[in-house]
Amino acid sequence: MPMISSFAMRAGVVAVTFVVAGFVKGVTGMGLPTVAMGVLGTLMLPAQAAAMLLLPSFITNVWQLVAGPSVRMLVRRLWPMMLGIVAGTVGAASFIAGGGGEWAVVGLGAALTLYAVAGLLAWRFSVPARHERWLxxxxxxVTGVVTGGTGVFVVPAVPYLQGLALKKEDLVQALGLSFTVSTIALAIGLAREHAFAPGDLGESFFAVVPALFGMWLGQRVRGRIGAQTFRRWFFICLLGLGIQLMARAFV
Incomplete structure (x- = not known):
């Protein structure tokens, strides 16, 4: 009985986490892996949390990617960034897969904290076209290294893509492209480090429906809530999660 109760509690926490994470993504166009890793990272090892978010992240990001008309244009423009993400993620996956120990949790907390602070301070910069080729x-x-080390793939990809002066629809699609590639690269990296196998997709598959429901719900209410207020509280919550994760290494 205690085992059943424990399993049910874990399943409930996972379901609620992915409903909330999907809702955030539905409202803002991003945040599902960030929220999922932040919450699940307080309950399990980062590698376990990362493996669990693979399918929900992949499906929701592909949905976001194909929902616009500019896929080919964005791929032609951003393929060097995508190659960098793959190389960095696969190369750094050994850290989250076990080599980093508790410091993987600290790294996750640091990534969430940095992203939250950047969001709260509304950091923005523009990327001159002449620098885009090497930048x-x-x-x-760098995004790949952060992804491979923490399971979070928003830093510094999101601020960079926001600095490219893309149209709103193209930016949402570019974020979907970046997150999709990051998810695939993370799966490859975890599999390479024997921290993930196709047989481990059961829990990840279980999380898909709550994530899709949350995303649908977020899209439905997106126009009915104040975007700035929602984003502010989203970043405040991420900041609290990030600080809590970092503090775990010192208590």
């Missing part, structure tokens, strides 16, 4: 693969590689 794109460099940003991709």
């Amino acid at each position: 794109s693969p460099a940003i991709g590689a």
Whole structure:
């Protein structure tokens, strides 16, 4: 009986986490892996949390990617960044897969904290076209290292893509492209480090329906809530999660 109760409690926490994470993504166009990793990272090892979010992240990001008309244009423009993401993620996956120990949790907390602070301070910068050729693969590689080390793939990819002066629809699609590639690269990296196998997709598959429901719900209410207020509280919650994860290494 205690085992059944424990399993049911874990399943309930996972379901609620992915409903909330999907809701955030439905409202803002991003945040599902970030929220999922932040919450699940307090309950399990980062590698376990990362493996669990693979299918929900992949499906929701592909949905976001194909929902617009500019896929080919974005791939032609951003492929150096995508290559950097793959190389960095696969190369750094050994850290989250076990080599980093508790420091993987600290790294996750640091990534969430940095992203939250950047969001709360509304950091923005523009990327001159003449620098994009070399900056794109460099940003991709750094994003990949952060992804491979923490399971979070928003830093520094999101600020960089926001600095490209893309149209709103193209930006949402570019984020979908970046997150999709990051998810695939993370799966490859975890599999390479024997921290993930196709047989482990059961829990990840279980999380798909709550994530899709949350995303649908977020899209439905997106126009009915104040975007700025929602984003502010989203970043405040991420900041609290990030600080809590970092503090775990010192208590």
